[in-house]
Amino acid sequence: MPHGHCHDEHDHDHDHSSEETGFQYNLYEKIDKENLQCLNETVDGSGKTVFKPWDKRLDRENFVESDADEELLFNIPFTGNVKLKGIRIASDNTDSHPAVLRLYKNRPNMTFDDISAEPDQVFELQRDTEGRLEYTPRIVAFSSVTHLTMHFPSNFGAENTRIFYIGLKGEWTEGHRHGVTICTYEARPNVDDHKLKHLDSVSRTID
Numbered sequence: 001m002p003h004g005h006c007h008d009e010h011d012h013d014h015d016h017s018s019e020e021t022g023f024q025y026n027l028y029e030k031i032d033k034e035n036l037q038c039l040n041e042t043v044d045g046s047g048k049t050v051f052k053p054w055d056k057r058l059d060r061e062n063f064v065e066s067d068a069d070e071e072l073l074f075n076i077p078f079t080g081n082v083k084l085k086g087i088r089i090a091s092d093n094t095d096s097h098p099a100v101l102r103l104y105k106n107r108p109n110m111t112f113d114d115i116s117a118e119p120d121q122v123f124e125l126q127r128d129t130e131g132r133l134e135y136t137p138r139i140v141a142f143s144s145v146t147h148l149t150m151h152f153p154s155n156f157g158a159e160n161t162r163i164f165y166i167g168l169k170g171e172w173t174e175g176h177r178h179g180v181t182i183c184t185y186e187a188r189p190n191v192d193d194h195k196l197k198h199l200d201s202v203s204r205t206i207d
Helices: 011-024 046-050 177-206
Strands: 037-039 072-090 100-105 121-124 145-152 165-174
Touching (some): 145 165
Antiparallel strands (some): 100 145
16 A cells, blocks of 8 residues: 555645654664764754754754755764665755765765765655655665765755755664674683583593
């Protein structure tokens, strides 16, 4: 069944759907905000403010605006593994709205020198002031994401690009690398101890 979250024919349905959408778009909680980077932002740290709860998407107080030209580049590290299922973007209904989104998976600390590389997926964006439109990444390409790079290369003709909200939907699982290291470290001494005791008892029996 279609979710119908882009339709406004029935207010009740829309309200229910909006609440459901808000619950789904909670990956902002799983972003490592301390290490999130936004390149070419006019105000330092403003890029981090657009990753916020669904019910804050219409907030126009916090936003990011590009500086030298219309490009913006976000390096977004997650606190675990993410299966990315949806992206929503809210901006002004003006030419400053981003027109294209290029996605790169698991390529930390990208700069504008790196974006000549082929992206994993490209979306042509439509003007959207309320984050109503959902862009769906390919599941195969974005099923195990620890780091997401979002490159907005252009807008609809303005000198600067402005974004109020970026919503990410998906499934998050805790990273396992640290845990495996601990388990391996703990297991080895136990196995070695067992072997040593076994050898000792055998040697005593032989004696």
